[in-house]
Amino acid sequence: MEKRVSFKGVLLPLLLVLPQLVVTAVFFFYPAGQAIWQSLFIPDPFGLSMQWVGLGNFDYLLSNRYYRASFATTAVFSILVTSVSMGVALFLAVLADRLIRGSGVYRTLLIWPYAVAPAVAGVLWMFMFNTRVGVVTWYLGLLGYDWNHVLNEGEAMGLVVAASAWGRISYNFLFFLAGLQAIPRSVIEAAAIDGARFWTRFRTMVFPLLSPTTFFLLVVNIVYAFFETFGVIHTITSGGPQQATTILVYKVYADGFVGQDLGSSSAQSVILLVLVSLLTVVQFRFIERRVHY
Amino acid sequence: MSRRDGMVERRGWGYWLSHAGLILGVAFVFFPIWLAFVASTVSQTEIVRPPMPLWPGDHLLENYGKALASGVNAPVALMLMNSAIMAIGIALGKIAISLLSAFAIVYFRFPGRKLFFWLIFLTLMLPVEVRIVPTYEVIAGFGMLNSYSGLILPLIASATATFLFRQFFMTVPDELAEAARVDGARPMRFFLDILMPMSRTNIAALFVILFIYGWNQYLWPLLITTDPAMNTIVMGIKQMFPSGDDIADWPVIMATSILAMVPPVLVVIGMQRLFIRGLVESEK
Structure with missing residues (x-):
């Protein structure tokens, strides 16, 4: 796409792009380049020199038990976060869409948790399930269930998933509701006249028509689970117990800043970089497709 | 009905x-x-x-x-101010540099335009979480640890907003620019008097989204603000928990959590229309 009309001048446009160019070069391309460069070296223990190891860091990582475990943890975590938050949101959106009026009120009531930071969501859920003072823990205790996410790996995973999915319901609800309301009423009514019950209509018509929204949300939520949930994990479990909730982003932080292992941390950054790029490509291809629909 | x-x-x-x-x-x-x-x-x-x-x-x-007056490590009032400066700085900074460069890309033919376009396109892919260690080193090298510019600059280095404005400028009728040119208006006049007023809603919608994005940052402030007086409120909450076996000061911590939510929640509810528009636009 090009504009027919353009202004003359070379210096002015260059001046106009300069601020963005400088900020992006210094704070984006240079660090990203550094990450790639450092991933090929191992610093000596005193940090005085760097030893070239080629792809050694990657070799080491991919054969490392903990790193592979972190991959598996990330997969489980993102699948759970994505399916729980999208499932709940779709359910609520379908209900709101059935209402003749009032769906706007529910929308207002449901969207504002979007503004709650993942780290704050983490603190709220950690408080509810705190082993000493948590209200939910206490009532679970009454029922005879001894909740302890500090020791139990499954419960720790469950808690970080719940806190991450909770904060995401608003966003998914908003997009699902918009998607549902964009489906022409006449199509649904025609099916209803033909005697299709609600569930049949949903399964055979509504859900397929909603698939562009669903697919878009799938990608966006996976990206969210990969990167933006750092705050939830850091506040609730700090990756524990026994690394049961150490997702990839958390490991970059733990190895790079806590463990000071720059080579490995950079190699991990590069692997994440490749993962995000793949996700972005998927997303863009999908958006191109959507234009044709 | x-x-x-x-x-x-x-x-x-x-x-x-x-x-x-x-x-x-x-x-x-x-x-x-x-x-x-x-x-x-x-x-x-x-x-x-x-x-x-x-x-x-x-x-x-x-x-x-x-909480507000003394907090645990630093007064929460101070952390609120830090968060506000960071969030507003990110929102305004990103909008400003993006408006200018989108204007240049859409309305000028200059050497390197294509290259520039693809360079910023690349930045869409990498969240700050992926490049934290080297970015930290850059900030440390500039002596920007524990500073507002250190909090803000790395987070405005991406091009989402540039794309948004580019898309919007492409929809502005060519006749407007043509008329401006015929009238002998200089490019910046056109930008300030015609393009900016037309972009008002887009700018506001984007501001809402970026404000929340900036306010809710966690990892980045955690890394570069070691001085409690520079902590933002969202990352400061976790710092209020005692490290050992001591009991946390729950009422103060929870008051801080509520205070951390109030500004972005008010923004979302108060500007619901703009917020939804911003969300939908920025995901296109």
Whole structure:
């Protein structure tokens, strides 16, 4: 796409792009380049020199038990976060869409948790399930269930998933509701006249028509689970117990800043970089497709 | 009657069930926040002897006052100010540099234009989380640790907003620029007098999204603000927990959590229309 009309001048446009160019070069391309460069070296223990190891860091990582475990943890975590938050949101959106009026009120009531930071969501859920003072823990205790996410790996995973999915319901609800309301009423009514019950209509018509929204949300939520949930994990479990909730982003932080292992941390950054790029490509291809629909 | 008043659903039991389901959903979403609010209004002794009450107590002023004035490591009032400066700085900074470069890309033919376009396109892919270690080194090298510019600059180095404005400028009728040119208006006049006023809504919508994005940052402030006086409120909450076996000061911590939510939540509710528009636009 090009504009027919353009202004003359070379210096002015260059001046106009300069601020963005400088900020992006210094704070984006240079660090990203550094990450790639450092991933090929191992610093000596005193940090005085760097030893070239080629792809050694990657070799080491991919054969490392903990790193592979972190991959598996990330997969489980993102699948759970994505399916729980999208499932709940779709359910609520379908209900709101059935209402003749009032769906706007529910929308207002449901969207504002979007503004709650993942780290704050983490603190709220950690408080509810705190082993000493948590209200939910206490009532679970009454029922005879001894909740302890500090020791139990499954419960720790469950808690970080719940806190991450909770904060995401608003966003998914908003997009699902918009998607549902964009489906022409006449199509649904025609099916209803033909005697299709609600569930049949949903399964055979509504859900397929909603698939562009669903697919878009799938990608966006996976990206969210990969990167933006750092705050939830850091506040609730700090990756524990026994690394049961150490997702990839958390490991970059733990190895790079806590463990000071720059080579490995950079190699991990590069692997994440490749993962995000793949996700972005998927997303863009999908958006191109959507234009044709 | 609205268009939704169709023949598909009568007001049968399904209708009331929908309301019931939604109310349950709203309750589920509200519960953690309600609990935090209650905890911020009771005393420490009421919390450490579970179960804590589920209805607000009468220590609200005391807890919030204590949090704002002294906090645990740093007064929360200070952290609120830091967060506000960071969030507004990110929003305004990103909007400013993006408006300028989008204007240049759309309305000029200059050497390197294509290259520049692809360079910023690349930045769409990498969240700051992926390049934290080297970015940290850059900031440390500039001596920007514990500074507002260190908090803000790395987070405005991406091009989402540039794309948004580019898309919008492409939809502006060519006749406007042509008329401006014929009238002998200089490019910057056109930008300031015509393009900017037309972009008002887009700018506002983007501001809402970027403000929330900036306010809710966690990892980056955690890394570069080692001085408690520079902590932002979202990352500062975690720092209020004692490291050892001591009992956390729950009422003050929960008051801080509520305070951390209030500004972005007010923005979302107060500017709901702009917020939804911003969300949808920025994901296109």
